[in-house]
Amino acid sequence: MIHTDMQKLIRKSVRDFAQKEVAPLAAQIDETGEFPDELYQKLAKNNYFGITIPKEYGGTGAGYVVMCIVMEELARVCVSTTLHITSPNTLLGLPLANYGTPEQKKRYLLPEMRGEKEGTFALTEPGAGSDAASMKTTAVRDGDYYILNGRKTFITAAPVADFVVVFAVTDRSKGTRGITAFLVERGTPGFSTGKKERKMGVCGSPTSDVILDRVRVHKSQILGKEGEGFLMAMKTLDSGRIVVAAQCLGIAQSAMDEAVKYVKERQQFGRAIGNFQGIQFMLSDMETKINCARALIYDTAQKKDLGMNITKEAAMAKYFASEMCNDVAAKALQLHGGYGYMKDYPIERIFRNARVTTIYEGTSQIQQIVIAKQLLK
Numbered sequence: 001m002i003h004t005d006m007q008k009l010i011r012k013s014v015r016d017f018a019q020k021e022v023a024p025l026a027a028q029i030d031e032t033g034e035f036p037d038e039l040y041q042k043l044a045k046n047n048y049f050g051i052t053i054p055k056e057y058g059g060t061g062a063g064y065v066v067m068c069i070v071m072e073e074l075a076r077v078c079v080s081t082t083l084h085i086t087s088p089n090t091l092l093g094l095p096l097a098n099y100g101t102p103e104q105k106k107r108y109l110l111p112e113m114r115g116e117k118e119g120t121f122a123l124t125e126p127g128a129g130s131d132a133a134s135m136k137t138t139a140v141r142d143g144d145y146y147i148l149n150g151r152k153t154f155i156t157a158a159p160v161a162d163f164v165v166v167f168a169v170t171d172r173s174k175g176t177r178g179i180t181a182f183l184v185e186r187g188t189p190g191f192s193t194g195k196k197e198r199k200m201g202v203c204g205s206p207t208s209d210v211i212l213d214r215v216r217v218h219k220s221q222i223l224g225k226e227g228e229g230f231l232m233a234m235k236t237l238d239s240g241r242i243v244v245a246a247q248c249l250g251i252a253q254s255a256m257d258e259a260v261k262y263v264k265e266r267q268q269f270g271r272a273i274g275n276f277q278g279i280q281f282m283l284s285d286m287e288t289k290i291n292c293a294r295a296l297i298y299d300t301a302q303k304k305d306l307g308m309n310i311t312k313e314a315a316m317a318k319y320f321a322s323e324m325c326n327d328v329a330a331k332a333l334q335l336h337g338g339y340g341y342m343k344d345y346p347i348e349r350i351f352r353n354a355r356v357t358t359i360y361e362g363t364s365q366i367q368q369i370v371i372a373k374q375l376l377k
């Protein structure tokens with residue numbers, strides 16, 4: 001798509017912010033695994049937490065094209081930073097904006113938008129990943145309360161979260177219509193989080209288990225209606241996928257930028273390696289795939305902003321962009337030779353950060369299943 005003048009201005013302002021405030025910290029965030037609170041507050045101040053969230057709930061309501069621009073530009077310099085803005089804009093923010101009561105919005109969504117509280121979305125379990133509906137976590141009614149028992153795994157931001165949207169089975173006999181979402185606050189007796197995972201990439205985004213041991217929550221903490229949780233999770237993931245695809249685009253673009261810079265500088269056989277046709281073929285292939293992804297992503301984002309159903313398109317964008325960014329990052333590393341394997345060059349971090357994108361928010365195989373289901377329905 002051709003961006004409007006306003007969208008171009010937004011891109012420029014995000015790029016300036018990314019270069020000035022984020023890029024100088026990216027290597028340190030990756031190395032230490034610590035995400036500076038000062039940077040988190042700057043993301044909130046710039047309204048990056050509420051791009052997809054309507055104004056009346058504390059967001060800017062700027063929509064998905066703008067969201068993709070912000071993701072792409074930030075992912076070019078620091079992928080961990082983008083994980084901090086995906087949750088308020090999609091996995092956590094959307095269920096609260098679409099299903100939350102006025103009290104829940106006031107207590108959770110508005111402070112999340114302002115960077116005062118951080119929440120997270122806990123669907124995955126040790127035995128239930130792609131097959132999320134086979135979850136074991138239960139919520140059993142006890143008067144006006146529910147008693148939650150179970151364990152969620154690989155939950156982004158869990159170690160620092162103030163509250164968690166937990167999906168639990170309230171009526172096993174109803175299958176996916178027997179799953180309910182609950183808002184559970186840290187500090188509730190029986191709630192705890194596991195050890196911070198040691199990961200290959202996105203190290204500045206803490207991940208851990210969420211443990212629920214006879215956690216008693218009032219029925220007012222149900223998000224949406226009883227039995228509505230699974231549909232809520234699937235609808236949320238539909239929107240989330242387009243945002244992850246934009247993250248992949250930013251990662252691939254940064255790999256490309258590093259590769260072009262390097263092949264112009266590196267001399268072998270008496271000339272810059274970029275002069276060899278074999279290398280030019282690789283670069284052309286990378287550039288073409290990046291631009292295919294870009295077209296698909298912004299087309300899908302525009303459709304979403306127009307209120308169209310994007311289930312198939314978002315799955316295609318996430319599938320194509322995540323596989324593409326792994327391919328481009330691997331080729332960019334290859335073009336760096338042995339230097340690409342050393343931590344002194346940014347491509348080493350870019351390559352590690354790319355890896356998770358074909359796994360989270362639905363693996364590539366699950367995206368293929370979603371696409372085929374839409375084709376064959």
Ligand SMILES: Cc1cc2nc3c(=O)[nH]c(=O)nc-3n(C[C@H](O)[C@H](O)[C@H](O)COP(=O)(O)OP(=O)(O)OC[C@H]3O[C@@H](n4cnc5c(N)ncnc54)[C@H](O)[C@@H]3O)c2cc1C
Nearest residue numbers: 121122123124129130154155156359360361362363365366
């Ligand atoms: C860094 C990180 C952050 C995450 N953050 C969150 C979070 O905040 N909240 C949350 O709820 N979850 C989160 N997850 C979990 C993530 O969504 C799951 O890891 C993902 O859905 C895959 O589940 P799994 O790891 O159990 O793999 P599995 O489902 O066990 O899959 C293993 C392999 O089998 C394949 N497979 C499975 N079923 C099929 C099939 N039917 N056909 C073909 N192939 C199949 C998969 O594609 C994969 O290759 C996160 C994961 C990571 C790594």
